[in-house]
Amino acid sequence: MDEKKAVHSGTAVSSTAVPVHTDTTAKWFLLSAVVYFFIVGIVAIILAAKFIWPEMLGTVATLTYGRLRPLHVNGMLFGWLLAADMGLVYYLVPRLCGVKLWSEKLGVATAILWNFIILSAVVVLLGGWNQGLEYAELPLWLDVLVVVAWIMFGWNIFATVAKRKYVQMYVSVWYIMGTILWTAFVYLVGNFAVLFATGVNQANLNWMYVHNAVGLIFTPVGLALAYYFIPKSGNIPLYSHKLSMIGFWSLAFIYVWTGAHHMLHGPISQWLQTIAIFFSVMLLVPVWTVVYNFFATMKGQWELLQTRVELKFLMSGVVFYLLTCFQGPMHSLRSVNALVSKTDWIPGHAHMAVLGAFSFFAIAGTLYTVPRIFKTRLHSASMANWSFWFMMIGGLGFFVTLWLGGLWQGWQWNNPAIPFIDTVVALGPVWTVRFFSGVLIFLGIVLFLYDIVATAIGASGSEPIEDAA
Amino acid sequence: MQDYTYPSIFLAYLLFAVFAGGALYFLIRSIKDGYWGKDSEEVKYRMLADEENKYGE
Amino acid sequence: MLGNAEKNAILFVIAAVLLFLTGGLLTTLVPPLIDTSWGRPFENDDPAKGPTGKLRPYTEQELAGREIYNREGCWYCHTQQTRTLLADTKRSGWRGVDSPISTPDEFVYDAPHMFGTKRTGPDLSRVGGKYDSQWHLTHFRNPRDLVPGSIMPPFPWIADNPEEFEALVAYLQTLGRAKDWRPDQDYED
Structure with missing residues (x-):
């Protein structure tokens, strides 16, 4: 009812009037996401510890490695990262369109449903009800709920875009709409179509989904955040909007072809592997156009990084994005793949993408957004700064040791004279460093959680700041 | 392992040719339609100005 | 436009x-x-074309074992593919005989597939028939009793449950058996 009135007034008022955003949905999504970041962080630490002390918690079926790992992956991807991304999308789409969100009530309902899905997933995964497909571990009934939640999310965003006041759409809006559309297809293939296939055919569908869950869900929504928050937190205009369009359309076309590169040298048709390799290398186009745009935006303004902690997260996220997306095409080359595939290099690579790049974007967005939606100041900028350095140093320790360890492992595997168990024992020191790097990252998460929650709670208790506008 | 490369690799060449042609067509079309003019850069300045308050600074 | x-x-x-x-x-x-070989079960009678053999569907017990393999997330650490790499055929081999590479037609009855993306433990694509039930029982109780330095978790709740244990071992013994390539006798009961 209120929403309908807003539609009419939104079109009636003069173009200079700014709508008042309530942001209830964004608050729900962001706060729950940050809490899941912390909880799943504990699971991550336990997993890392199990590589050093394999018998730790080993007699409890629900806490065995094979059940905690999918909880870690799904919890981080869907409980923390995607929920934070959705919360930030609920924040920035109304602002980029110059109108209120289509329906806050629908948004809050989506947030409640999303939290129900995540909490159910914890029970389901610890109980071992695993569908047996990577990133698609959740059983069918939860998949259906995810689709329902995604339709509610997509409807709300598209309806907001449809009544926008600013006709020309900023690149972030493009990426967000792309994410919503592609995710719908990618998710249906990965969670429903796979159930009708077996063997290599199923693996092909599964890896099309796994690859595009990162490439066509987390990448476009992460870039949407970066395209919004880099100019915003530095108050500098983007270098080129046209260049961003080239990045967008090449991503839309190229990414989906690359799924089979997860099966290089494996039991899947050689020509399909070749196509996947070709398109994987082509991915340098959308990546480099985006990264160039961000660096060119910052040109001559790098000193802003000294004072704006959001920009620290954002620009180091961009560097990690560049690195991870250089690794990706290189892994797809058959010769490199023979060395690094299936080794510990791969978790190093995956964590740099999901933690180093996309989580850093989401953290920066959360630090920027939460004070604004609670109409207050950030609890402590220096705490955010400490959280950055803990995550940065822990992250680098994590990525770099796993790359080195993975290369070492790959060399050893390719010499069959070395018994397999020796290659496991050799990685012991690497996993020890990884554990302590994980502890550092976790400390960063704790500081981030405290900072955000203190900002939110402090907001309800203290006087709102005078509106400077 | 049986060799099932050839019939499909020609299909792949054909596909790549179609894609390259399509990309070229849309590039020329967009230049003709005036897409590369000054107007399309306005949005990047406008997005900086739509903040409704100064919270969080 | x-x-x-x-x-x-x-x-x-x-x-x-x-x-x-x-x-x-x-x-x-x-x-x-x-590529129709993705959906056609492996069958070969002609030694000139490579290893002979026939892929058969899983029995009920083997499927139950496969479900346990899936439930405990074994597939997060063990791949099931002998890739077209020399080292893989050696490592999947047995007593000096190299294993044949995995081909799509060997996995037609697999749902969910278990190819895996990470090899923390050894590849299992040809493990069937290599170790007997007693070995597996000891290994599931505590892997380090048989393989010092292993980081595989213990699985006492499987080792102590004869029905689950037998199903899981029945499944493991099928892995990579469609192609008949090994010279020696099996340990399988």
């Missing part, structure tokens, strides 16, 4: 979906139609 491209949301939706579907359909629906 394209001069106003950034102002038209409907044009955007159509273009984004079409571009995505080009690759989406060509890499998912088309490959199994072109």
Whole structure:
């Protein structure tokens, strides 16, 4: 009812009037996401510890490695990262369109449903009800709920875009709409179509989904955040909007072809592997156009990084994005793949993408957004700064040791004279460093959680700041 | 392992040719339609100005 | 048309979906139609064409074992593919005989597939028939009793449950057995 009135007034008022955003949905999504970041962080630490002390918690079926790992992956991807991304999308789409969100009530309902899905997933995964497909571990009934939640999310965003006041759409809006559309297809293939296939055919569908869950869900929504928050937190205009369009359309076309590169040298048709390799290398186009745009935006303004902690997260996220997306095409080359595939290099690579790049974007967005939606100041900028350095140093320790360890492992595997168990024992020191790097990252998460929650709670208790506008 | 490369690799060449042609067509079309003019850069300045308050600074 | 491209949301939706579907359909629906070996169970009587043998569907017990393998997430650390790499055929080999590479027709009855992306423990694509039930019982109780330095978790709740244990071992003994390539006798009961 209120929403309908807003539609009419939104079109009636003069173009200079700014709508008042309530942001209830964004608050729900962001706060729950940050809490899941912390909880799943504990699971991550336990997993890392199990590589050093394999018998730790080993007699409890629900806490065995094979059940905690999918909880870690799904919890981080869907409980923390995607929920934070959705919360930030609920924040920035109304602002980029110059109108209120289509329906806050629908948004809050989506947030409640999303939290129900995540909490159910914890029970389901610890109980071992695993569908047996990577990133698609959740059983069918939860998949259906995810689709329902995604339709509610997509409807709300598209309806907001449809009544926008600013006709020309900023690149972030493009990426967000792309994410919503592609995710719908990618998710249906990965969670429903796979159930009708077996063997290599199923693996092909599964890896099309796994690859595009990162490439066509987390990448476009992460870039949407970066395209919004880099100019915003530095108050500098983007270098080129046209260049961003080239990045967008090449991503839309190229990414989906690359799924089979997860099966290089494996039991899947050689020509399909070749196509996947070709398109994987082509991915340098959308990546480099985006990264160039961000660096060119910052040109001559790098000193802003000294004072704006959001920009620290954002620009180091961009560097990690560049690195991870250089690794990706290189892994797809058959010769490199023979060395690094299936080794510990791969978790190093995956964590740099999901933690180093996309989580850093989401953290920066959360630090920027939460004070604004609670109409207050950030609890402590220096705490955010400490959280950055803990995550940065822990992250680098994590990525770099796993790359080195993975290369070492790959060399050893390719010499069959070395018994397999020796290659496991050799990685012991690497996993020890990884554990302590994980502890550092976790400390960063704790500081981030405290900072955000203190900002939110402090907001309800203290006087709102005078509106400077 | 049986060799099932050839019939499909020609299909792949054909596909790549179609894609390259399509990309070229849309590039020329967009230049003709005036897409590369000054107007399309306005949005990047406008997005900086739509903040409704100064919270969080 | 394209001069106003950034102002038209409907044009955007159509273009984004079409571009995505080009690759989406060509890499998912088309490959199994072109390469029919993806869906045809392995069968070969002619030694000149490589290892002989026939892929048979799983029994009920083996399927129950497969479900346990899936439930405990074994597939997060053990791949099931002997790749087209020399080292893989040596490591999957047995007593000096190299293993044949894995081919799509060996996995036709696998759902969910268990190819895996990470090899923390050794590959299991040819493990069937290599170790007997007593070995597996000891190993599941505590892997380090048989393989010092192993980081595999213990699985006492499987070792102490004869029904689950037998099902799981029955499944493990099928792995890689469609192709008859080993010279020696099996340990299988």
